[in-house]
Every structure is written in structure tokens, then in C-alpha cells.
Amino acid sequence: MQASSAISEKTTSGSWGGGEKPLVAGYGKLMMWWFIVSDALTFSGFLVAYGFSRFKNIDSWPIADEVFTHFPFLHGVDAPMYYVALMTFILIFSSVTMVLAVDAGHHNNKNRVAFYMLLTIIGGAVFVGSQAWEWKNFIKGEYGAVELQTGKILQFYDLEKNKRIPIDEFAVSLTQERLTHEDNVGLWYVEESKLPEITLDEVLEGFNRNPNITVRLEAIDEKGKKIILNREEAESTISSATRVVKGANLYRNEYGNPLFADFFFFITGFHGFHVFSGVIINIIIFINVLLGTYEKRGHYDMVEKVGLYWHFVDLVWVFVFTFFYLV
Amino acid sequence: MAEHLHKLEIFRGLIKFKSNQQKIWGVLIFLSIVTAVEVALGILKPEILLNKFLGLKLINWMFIIMTIIKAYYITWDFMHIRDEKSFLKNTIVVPLLILIPFLLFILLVEGSYIFDVMLGGFKSWNF
Incomplete structure (x- = not known):
């Protein structure tokens, strides 16, 4: 009897009593980080598979500069990569507004969190729209x-x-x-x-x-x-x-190797789906901010967690941009 | 709140910002410059950079290095890895640093091997 009470006293006090945060981060944030690690490996798998196919067809791969040459309102003008560069910038900028929202959350400033969340949502929506437009041009084709x-x-x-x-x-x-x-x-x-x-x-x-x-x-x-x-x-x-x-579909395309279009649809599609779900989660958090949920809770940790996801989406795009459009 | 203290210097202390917000804008400017350089190189494609170096064109090495630099600043400053405990930092970064180069090495080597087989052999097909 005495021994067991001694044990329970030992295991419920000090470091064993719970409430310790050895990594100085809440459990939600840790889980978001480890989800990001696994998702990063998923995306690396896709991009490396793209690299494999490309190395296998190193002497005949389509040239990205010739494929993505459109810019809105500049019909018929050959503008390689300008639009993707703009999309990249939009996504990086929406990442910045997201960090500013997280920063405002640390100062418990509800209005500024809401304002920056709104800018982030707009940036994300513009990006998804741009990607849809890119797909449209790719599917429609130009030269035949x-x-x-x-x-x-x-x-x-x-x-x-x-x-x-x-x-x-x-x-x-x-x-x-x-x-x-x-x-x-x-x-x-x-x-x-x-x-x-x-x-x-x-x-x-x-x-x-x-x-x-x-x-x-x-x-x-x-x-x-x-x-x-x-x-x-x-x-x-x-x-x-x-x-x-x-134009292009999954079986053949006017740009060359069918694998090029397959990987384009799959990788940018998977990334676009991440952006889309990121926008939806951002909207949910934005509504919660407006309702004052986090103000009542006393901290804006949820904003930080969706922020991590949002930055990750930006991070993946940086790599997709390099390997699909530049290299 | 001790969790929200930020380390405000980047480039190993070369630039130190006064507040976290200032740092965010500073990093944005840096990332924009790197992206602009990438796009400019991608459009101009200087002849000298099209030479091969270690199996890849020089220009592609530059793109890859610039991408990794951008990735570093996005994770370190936007995702606040810089401010996390080193143990947390390592549980996130180390697995990726081990697994991704491993995957890259295997698949790219195999890809070039298959290319050589197709080139030298008498079969060609698409898989």
C-alpha cells in the first residue's frame, strides 16, 4: 500500500505530472509539423519521379519555355514564364500576409489578424484561379x-x-x-x-x-x-x-512526350488541391477570428497552425516552379 | 510569452531587424530578388551557363541552389524554425535531409541507366 502510493506520488509530480512541453510547442503545432514532413516526402516522391522520367528521356523532353508562353490580356504575345513568375510572387506575398497575421495573433490584435487572413485568402484564391487558367491554355494548345x-x-x-x-x-x-x-x-x-x-x-x-x-x-x-x-x-x-x-490530355499532347503532360497535371493538380484546401481552412479560421473564438481562448495558436500549412504550400510551389518551369 | 521571442538577425547576423514585422518584409524583399534573378536567367539563358557541370547544365545548378536558399528562408523565417528548440528543428529537418537525397540519388541514377539502355539497345518503348 505504502509502496504504490509512493510510486503514484512520484509519477504524478514534477516532470511526470503532465503539462510539460519539452519542445516548447503545443501538440497541435507538433502534429502539423510532422504532417508537413510526411507531405514533403510525398511531394519529393512526385518530383523525383518526374526527374526519373526526364533523365530517362533526356534527349527528347519538351522545353517548358515553349509550352507556358501566355500572359493574360496579351494574346499572341510570346511571354515565356512571366505569368508563372507572377503566380510565384503572389503565393510568396500571401505567405507574407500569413506571417503578419500570425505576428498580429501574438499581440492578440483581432482586427489585424482578420485583415491579414483576408489578404491571405484573396492571394490564395488568385493563385488557384491562375493555375486553372494555365491548365486551360495547356489543354487547349496553341500550335498543334x-x-x-x-x-x-x-x-x-x-x-x-x-x-x-x-x-x-x-x-x-x-x-x-x-x-x-x-x-x-x-x-x-x-x-x-x-x-x-x-x-x-x-x-x-x-x-x-x-x-x-x-x-x-x-x-x-x-x-x-x-x-x-x-x-x-x-x-x-x-x-x-x-x-x-x-492541346493536351493524359494520352498525348502537342508538346511531345505524354509523360510531360501526365506529370504536369498530376503534380500541379496535387499542389493546386493543397492550395484549394488551404484556402478553405483559412476561411474557416478567418470566420473563427471574426467570431472572437480565439480572443475568448486567449491565444491565436490556430492561426499559427494553418500558417504553417500555408507556408508549406508556398514552399512546395517554389520547388514545382523550379523543376517544371526553369530547369 | 517566451514562446514568441524572435531571433531577428538573418545572414548570420549581417542584417539585424528591429522587429519581427520588419524581418518579414526584409525576407520578402530577399525572396523576391532571388525569384527575379531566377526568372531573368530562365528567359535570357546566357550561353556560358549552358555548359555541363557534374551531369547538369550550370544554369540548372544555379536554379537548384537558389531554390534551396529560398526554401531555407521560407522555413526558417516564415515558418519560425529559427525560433524553435533545436530538438524540434532536427526532428523536422534531418529526416528530410537524409531521405530526399537518397531518393534523388537512386531514381536519377536509374533514370540515366535506362536512358543508356534505350540508346544502346535495339528496343525502344514508353513506360
């Missing part, structure tokens, strides 16, 4: 290309102007009888994907009539530039073309 029997992509190049030429600029429109098969006018159990607006025959006819047009391969030279064939080589290569490709 043809796919060969081998699955490789051929892009068209104007030898006179020394730049790429979109297929709709040189394709000759031919009258055509072929319509997309729909189940209400024929065999209902046969499906067909939508026919392209410009058919392969039209592209090939346009190619034959314009001797100054040649093709660019997926393959790149030592300088990192796409290899451009001369006209005779182009004529023999294009004879095995099987279809016109415009």
Missing part, C-alpha cells in the same frame, strides 16, 4: 502537331520566318463527308471520339503545297534545342503520320 506511328510528335516549322507555325495557318480546308459518329444515327453501341477540326489530310495537303514548311522532332541537340529537319527529310518522316494532335 501530328503524331507518327511510333507515337512521336512532329511540330511544324516555317523556314522563311524561322519560327514555329500553327497547323491552322497552313492547313488547306478540304470538303469532307465524314461526320463524327453519334449513337442516335448509327450503331448505338459503337463510340467514337470527336473528330478534330482540322483533319490529317488537310494538314498533309497544306504541308505539300508549302515547300517552306518543315518539321521539328521531339529530339533535342546538345544545346537543348529541338532538332529541325530539312525539307526532304521532313517529307519522308511525315509520311507515317497517323493523327493530328492539338
Whole structure:
């Protein structure tokens, strides 16, 4: 009897009595940190897988500068990377407003916490919107290309102007009888994907009539530039073309290797989902700040925890930006 | 509140800020400069930086180093790792520093190996 009471006294007093914080951080904050560690490893797995595929196709990977060239309201202007740079800046800035909100929380200043949280939410929403716009441009495509029997992509190049030429600029429109098969006018159990607006025959006819047009391969030279064939080589290569490709989906894209689009959709999509959920969590915390929940509680630790998540999203973007757009 | 004391100097004490808010703006300016340099290099692509160094183009090494610098300042100042106990700091940073280079090493080496097989062999396919 005496012994057991001695033990219980020992285990309930001092350091064993609970309430100690060896890491000087609450449990919620620690859990958020370790979630971030695991999520960081998930993202590294994705980015390293991208690196693997890229090293495996080191001589034919699409060139990001040629893919992401759009800027809002500047239609047709070749603006590589400016828009992604702006998106990066928006995300870093929303990270800053988040730190300022956390800082205001340490001073228990409710109005300033609310104000900075609101700015953070706006920044996040602008970023998600920008990403959607990037996806739209990527899916829609710009120049168009043809796919060969081998699955490789051929892009068209104007030898006179020394730049790429979109297929709709040189394709000759031919009258055509072929319509997309729909189940209400024929065999209902046969499906067909939508026919392209410009058919392969039209592209090939346009190619034959314009001797100054040649093709660019997926393959790149030592300088990192796409290899451009001369006209005779182009004529023999294009004879095995099987279809016109415009834009991108998970199976093929006009930029080159299908894996490029697959990783683009998957990694930026997964990151965009993180940003989206971050915005939702920020809105919940923002409402709680307005309701005075944390003021009653006496501390703004919750703001700090969502802050950590939000910065992590920014951190991941810094890496995605480097490996998808720069390297 | 002892938890909220901030270490206010960055660059190993080269710059010391008067308040935490000032430090936040200072770090933002630094991160913006690094991003601007990255974008400028990405657009200009100076010929001299396109030479290979240790398997990668010089310019890509610069991008990667600048990215790691940015990551350091985001975690250290925005996520307040600088102000945490060193034990907490290490439980977060050390696993990542061990596991990520490990993963990178294995997959990138294997990726280039498969590239060589495809190049030298008589098969080519997409997987």
C-alpha cells in the first residue's frame, strides 16, 4: 500500500505530472509539423519521379519555355514564364500576409489578424484561379502537331520566318463527308471520339503545297534545342503520320512526350488541391477570428497552425516552379 | 510569452531587424530578388551557363541552389524554425535531409541507366 502510493506520488509530480512541453510547442503545432514532413516526402516522391522520367528521356523532353508562353490580356504575345513568375510572387506575398497575421495573433490584435487572413485568402484564391487558367491554355494548345506511328510528335516549322507555325495557318480546308459518329444515327453501341477540326489530310495537303514548311522532332541537340529537319527529310518522316494532335490530355499532347503532360497535371493538380484546401481552412479560421473564438481562448495558436500549412504550400510551389518551369 | 521571442538577425547576423514585422518584409524583399534573378536567367539563358557541370547544365545548378536558399528562408523565417528548440528543428529537418537525397540519388541514377539502355539497345518503348 505504502509502496504504490509512493510510486503514484512520484509519477504524478514534477516532470511526470503532465503539462510539460519539452519542445516548447503545443501538440497541435507538433502534429502539423510532422504532417508537413510526411507531405514533403510525398511531394519529393512526385518530383523525383518526374526527374526519373526526364533523365530517362533526356534527349527528347519538351522545353517548358515553349509550352507556358501566355500572359493574360496579351494574346499572341510570346511571354515565356512571366505569368508563372507572377503566380510565384503572389503565393510568396500571401505567405507574407500569413506571417503578419500570425505576428498580429501574438499581440492578440483581432482586427489585424482578420485583415491579414483576408489578404491571405484573396492571394490564395488568385493563385488557384491562375493555375486553372494555365491548365486551360495547356489543354487547349496553341500550335498543334501530328503524331507518327511510333507515337512521336512532329511540330511544324516555317523556314522563311524561322519560327514555329500553327497547323491552322497552313492547313488547306478540304470538303469532307465524314461526320463524327453519334449513337442516335448509327450503331448505338459503337463510340467514337470527336473528330478534330482540322483533319490529317488537310494538314498533309497544306504541308505539300508549302515547300517552306518543315518539321521539328521531339529530339533535342546538345544545346537543348529541338532538332529541325530539312525539307526532304521532313517529307519522308511525315509520311507515317497517323493523327493530328492539338492541346493536351493524359494520352498525348502537342508538346511531345505524354509523360510531360501526365506529370504536369498530376503534380500541379496535387499542389493546386493543397492550395484549394488551404484556402478553405483559412476561411474557416478567418470566420473563427471574426467570431472572437480565439480572443475568448486567449491565444491565436490556430492561426499559427494553418500558417504553417500555408507556408508549406508556398514552399512546395517554389520547388514545382523550379523543376517544371526553369530547369 | 517566451514562446514568441524572435531571433531577428538573418545572414548570420549581417542584417539585424528591429522587429519581427520588419524581418518579414526584409525576407520578402530577399525572396523576391532571388525569384527575379531566377526568372531573368530562365528567359535570357546566357550561353556560358549552358555548359555541363557534374551531369547538369550550370544554369540548372544555379536554379537548384537558389531554390534551396529560398526554401531555407521560407522555413526558417516564415515558418519560425529559427525560433524553435533545436530538438524540434532536427526532428523536422534531418529526416528530410537524409531521405530526399537518397531518393534523388537512386531514381536519377536509374533514370540515366535506362536512358543508356534505350540508346544502346535495339528496343525502344514508353513506360
